[in-house]
Amino acid sequence: MGMDRLQQANVIDGKAFAAGMLEHLKSDVAGLLTETGKIPGLAVVLVGDDPASAVYVGSKHRQTVAAGMNSFEHRLPAETSQSELMSLIERLNTDPQVHGILVQLPLPKHLDPNAVIQAINPDKDVDGFHIANAGRLATGQPALVPCTPLGCMMLLKDRLGDNLAGLNAVVIGKSNIVGKPMAQMLLNANCTVTIVHSKTRNTQELCRAADILVVAVGRPGLVRGDWIKPGAVVIDVGINRIVEGGKSRIVGDVAYDEAGHAGAITPVPGGVGPMTIACLLSNTLTAFRRQHGLAA
Ligand code: NAP
DSSP states (O other), rough: OGGSSOOOOGOHHHHHHHHHHHHHHHHHHHHHHHHOOOOOOEEEEEESSOOOHHHHEEEEEEHHHHHTTEEEEEOTTTTOOOOHHHHHHHHHHOOOOOOEEEEEESOTTTSSSSHHHHSSOOGGGGGGGGGHHHHHTTTTSOOOOOOHHHHHHHHHHHOOOOOTTEEEEEEEEEOTHHHHHHHHHHHHTTOOEEEOOOTTTSSSHHTOOOOOEEEEETTTOOOOOOGOOOOEEEEEOOOEEETTTTTEEEEOSSGGGGOOOOOOETTTSSSSSHHHHEEEEHHHHHHHHHHHTOOO
């Protein structure tokens, strides 16, 4: 079952979807400016000089500006103290021009990421990592939800329609930033949800029963073709750099060329990845609306 069997129509084009979202966001921002005289603002805090983080922060800045929003970048030296970082968060919490706050992780070792995240005003927590947002999501209340699973959910609904009730959903991975919030969102959509992790005993059998299979592990080719039920929608969150024949490339967690019988699948790259920043901007817009008492 080769890659050519995976018809174009079955490939979920996250890149195109995210580009469409950004166009919508841009016109929403323009509309808000007319309506309120204000535009949403996103503050991104980067501590230290981790090269990958610097690339992410740069790309967030560019796309924020492209959507017509204010982007406030705070690049702090690696030796920044916990209390300096906390006072910046305090300032951003009360700054009326800032509607969303994101602290780029990982932080340098001497800083406590949990304390920093819990110091963010939950209504400005556009990463959705604050326990207040995790709790709101778990109890089905309006929350700011983590960007990557939010993007997965949008791609799923684009394929399957808004009504996912009764579908068997399996999420592989139970991290706080992807697996758990993904499972919560699927549960809120009335799917029958199973979470599979490193201690699960009958992983393959559980996966084979899935109508929706979301994979967020970080192991290239973990999910083989025979784990996938014919017709299932497969969302591959994994981002893995592998070296093959002296060349390095990015692959997901699913053996993509074995997935020709899937109903639809996200490629890596070009699937879930581009959705994350689009959802960050969408969360910033949501935060702005709620802070101004505007309808969703
Ligand atoms: P993580 O915190 O390392 O969590 C990985 C999860 O996979 C854990 O829950 C772990 O189980 C589980 N796991 C490990 N080996 C397994 C196995 N053999 N079978 C079943 N489950 C297994 O990773 P993460 O932050 O959630 O990220 C997962 C992947 O998504 C990574 O490749 C990451 O780069 C990618 N990612 C992509 C985006 C994006 O597209 N924008 C965003 C975030 C993450 P235990 O809990 O039992 O250890």
